[in-house]
Amino acid sequence: MITKQKLLNIFQTLLASFGQRNWWPGETELEIIVGAILTQNTSWKNVERAISNMKAHGVLNADTIQSIPIEKLEEIIKPSGFYKQKSERLKRVISILFNDNHKSIENLRLFDTEYLRTLLLNINGIGPETADSILLYAFNRPIFVVDAYTKRFVKNHQLYNGNNRYDNVQQFFMENLPRNEYLFNEFHALIVYLCQNYCKKVPECSHCPLKSELNI
DNA sequence: CACCAGGCAAGTA
C-alpha cells in the first residue's frame, strides 16, 4: 500500500519529468466525446485520422453525425477500426446527448456529476472508461479515469493490491487524492505517457523517472 | 508472422 503523500509525490515527479500533457486534444466538447468513442481499444494515431476525415467532410457536428447515412460515416471513420460498431455508437450517443429532450452541451453542463455519469453509462456503447473520460475531459468534472495502463501501473509498482475491477481502482485514486479536476486530468495523461514511452519501450525501469520514488 | 492499441457488449459456465 501507499500513503497519500507518496501518491502525490509520484504525480509531482511525473509532472516535473514530462510536463503538462494538455489533454484532451480536441477543440470542442463534441470532438472530445467523438474521440472518446473512436479511441476504444484503438491507438490515438488512428483516431486522429478518423477525426481529421470527419473534419474534412464537414461531419464533425451533431446535426451531420445524425443525418449522414451510416455507410458514409463508416467510410469516414474507417481508420479508427471497429467502424461498424463505432459509427452506430456515434449516432446513438450524439442523438441522445444533443437532441433528446432538447439537450445541448449548455444544458448538460447543468446536471450534477452523478446524474451525468448514470446518463452516459446507460447509453449502449459507453462503458465506465468512456463515460469518465467524457466527464473529466469534456465536462471538467473531478472524476479519475482508469484504463489498462492505470491498472498495469498500480499493479506493477505495487501501489494498490486490491481488486482489479474498474470501480475499485478508481476508488483507490479518488480516496487518496484531493478531488481536483486539474490533478485528475494531468495524472491520468501522465500515466498513459509514462506507460507508452517507458514501461514498454524500455524493458527495464532504469530510465523510469519514478525510479527513486518507487525503489526500483 | 504475431501482437498491440487511451473498450464495450453479448454470450457462456
Place this chain on the structure above:
DNA sequence: TACTTGCATGGT
C-alpha cells in the same frame, strides 16, 4: 460473478 469472444484498422 468471472471469464471468453467479436469487433477491424494500422503500426511495430
